[in-house]
Amino acid sequence: MLKLKLLSLKVSLGSYETLLCHIVNLAKQHKPSYVCIANVHSVVEARRNRSFREALTSADIVAPDGMPLSRSIKLLHGIKQEPQVATELLNGLFARAEEEQLPVFFYGGSSEVLKRASDYITQHYPSLQIAGKYSYPFRSLTEQDKEDIANKITKSKAQIVFVVSGVRRQEKWMYEMRGRIPGVMVGIGDALPALVGIKKRAPKWMKNGNMEWAYNMANEPRKIFTSYLATYAVYTTLVLSEKIRLLMMKSTSTKFTQREIIEPLVQ
Template identity: 25%
Template sequence: MENKTVNILGFDFLNSSFNDFMENTKQRIDKRENTFVVTANPEIVVHALNDQKYTDTIKKSDYLVADGIGIVMGANILGSDMSERITGYDILLDLLSWGNQNHKSAYFLGAKPEVIADLKKIIPQKYPDLTVSGYHDGYFTDSDEIAAEIKQNQPDMVFVALGFPKQEYFIEKYRHVNDGLWIGLGGSFDVLSGHVQRAPQFWINHHIEWLYRLIKEPTRFKRMLALPKFIRLVKKQKKNEAK
């Protein structure tokens, strides 16, 4: 796959269809190529702009994908045709299905203990032919111990749902122990386990999934303020590039 990218505020976002990205990712997993994927929304970008360590970590990833309609909007403002999001949750579902069909292995790290407890019930039921290399919730003190377990089991895919920036820091620090896919997935385990409801398809299709989540979780309002800030910064970037 030719890696077409769009530079948004200094970050090179992959400009690809979901299907092309997934096909390429599966090929890399089959070849046991070490792959670090960051799924980023405007909130992550705004945070990174104020945190050089996080910026450096993100830029070490193999793929930075647009998990948020705000990123697509930003690309379009800059004149690039980015037509679709590549969300972490959709990646997870697709890889679980593919992994089940092809007898792959996966390690699940992150979320609350009760979420992981439910995943332990759901994964074997929905994906019986997927080998689970391990589960661990996001409440741990010894990250080296978890990395050692991943190194011993050598899973094809490591799903890390610790929230940013913790998940990206963990991956960047330990990806060398296992040549497989490493991807940060935020709150995806919460949705997969049924603890959080994803927006109905209508909201997703009309690019207002963020509004559905805000209605369901009003406490997210402060976090949502990152979107208008992000858009302002992108417009400033466009203005500067036009000079």
């Protein structure tokens, strides 16, 4: 998948169907690889945190999650990008894995989340093989821990590994485990708890209207006020600053067309 530079990250371009096909192909090839799903928080955090940015940059695929990133790509570069919704992507991968008979493994999350995930799959995707589950210890992993986990996943013959550790922790883990697991790792963060009913989800009309933040504010007002709003304010400022920079770049040089400005950002 082609990647486009969006502020501090390079995000993968393509439709939902294209994204699914690429992930499934990586799994079928047993290719050691990993996929990140980036949202506004990811972009801002990547700008602040060098190690997190490196983990995202090294990913095989970085899917833009939600309308804000899609609209930013359109605003800055004139490219229409279909927003990827993590919960929909997760359901899509479950369906494809069941259809293609690709065993899956769940790493991270609490024992309750993993149990609810098993129940959900049994109900909705009864032919999908769960090769294994591992609820990570609440401490820093040693090199021996990482080796043991890699061996456990490899022996399970899983071809898709769903990593449920939350933003930063899951990206760092996948970055450190790259090359050790013969399959594709997919960082799904809060998508799994939301999908199986542990975490409340905004109605579809609010997601489509870019109003998911309002739903989250009603359910977690302190978290939204101290984290989400501050993050969105920073993100909006960064996007507007980048838009101004691109306009100035275009207006001060008659040598560059819009296509010539955009193309170096895509690889």
